[in-house]
Amino acid sequence: MEQSECEVADRSLVHQSDSLFERCSWFYALCREYLFRDHTQEIVRSLFPVEPPAPGTKLLELGCGPGFYACRLSEELPTLQTTGVDLSVALIERATSRAKSRQLSNCSFQHADAHSLPYPSHSIDAVVVSRLFLIVPDKEGIVREIHRVLRPGGRCFIAEPTSGFRTRLPLAVMWILSRLTTSPAGKDREPQVADVMSRPDFKALVETQPWGSMELEYDGWYQYAVCRKSSTNA
Template identity: 30%
Template sequence: MTHPEIIKKQKLFDRWALSYDILFTTIFYQAIHKRLLNYLQLPDSPNVLDLGCGTGRLLDRLAEEFPTLRGTGFDLSPEMIRQARQKKRDRHRPRLIFIQGNAEQLPFADQQFDTVFNTISFLHYPNPSRVLSEVYRVLSPGGNYYLVDFMMPNKTASGVLGGSPANLRLYPLQKREQLGIEAGFCCIGHHSLLGPVWLTIFTKI
């Protein structure tokens, strides 16, 4: 059964989709993506999954940087997926495709991707352990999982910023690392990207 919070979030992001690239300014995401690229280690002809892809900004940049890359964007919001398909991401077809669905039940085969990205969306998951288990399942051995999100500044506590359909779950780096290890990952390290936004790199042994 779908978590009620997931349904609320889907409706929220559907409403945001048309103005998302304006509200969440190009400058903010460009800065994060630029810094993220400095830490990437991709195989030849990578097959990547962008979990919580929104309007497809990251995949568009990756396709520019890596001409042999094939990418799948996955997002809860049908409207976000529609925007991703209609915008400039069209120029990278058929290398990029966009699929709508719930991150707790990924419609992909075991070990289908050699790299998974998760940028500013992990904080939206009501069941993070379930999502991490799915990421682990679809990632091939030796593949990396790049988790980028806001960090809870308190080193010992996690927090839920509630009061709206956009309940946000923030974690200190130690808790983020623990969740990944419990799913089977090995944590390679943490890196500051922009203020409270941190990258954690996991690998599947």
């Protein structure tokens, strides 16, 4: 595979030293691999419930981190064109290396802010979001961006943890690791405590957009939303 097929989109972007996910990207990658739940099969069933995606179907993962879902979905559904976006350059580089090692020509990554996605309206077929709303400042703005970039009839899968202690532990460890290195306290852009949403707050957040259909589910550790954009909403 040519390196250009799966590379960081903008090499001119510099590492952002004010982020825990830059300095502790290795720790977050370990958590994503071994601690967080794998929802790959639930994502596949939710986004493509009737038949496999057609060739060239565009899937976007927001807050992709080390590229866990983007790579897994590209492997399981080779007809997808999967793109992962994240604000951490270090994690994007890890994700790119992961895809390259698996020779995934249908998987790419881009440094971008989920609050302002660099994609045209109605250009994406499916969106995956997992654990992103724990740390972002404008949750509603991200849901609005998801709705904007989805094509009419497109679907999104959102998974957010419900367990306070277990959810907050990785971020707390990252703060401790950061304090033991070179960064002075209070300089990171991430919050010190992950924002775990209640069921009513999660439902209210998802309902801020005029979805054609919406399904909410809960289990002991996660809450889920599977939303479909109206076919007439262009």
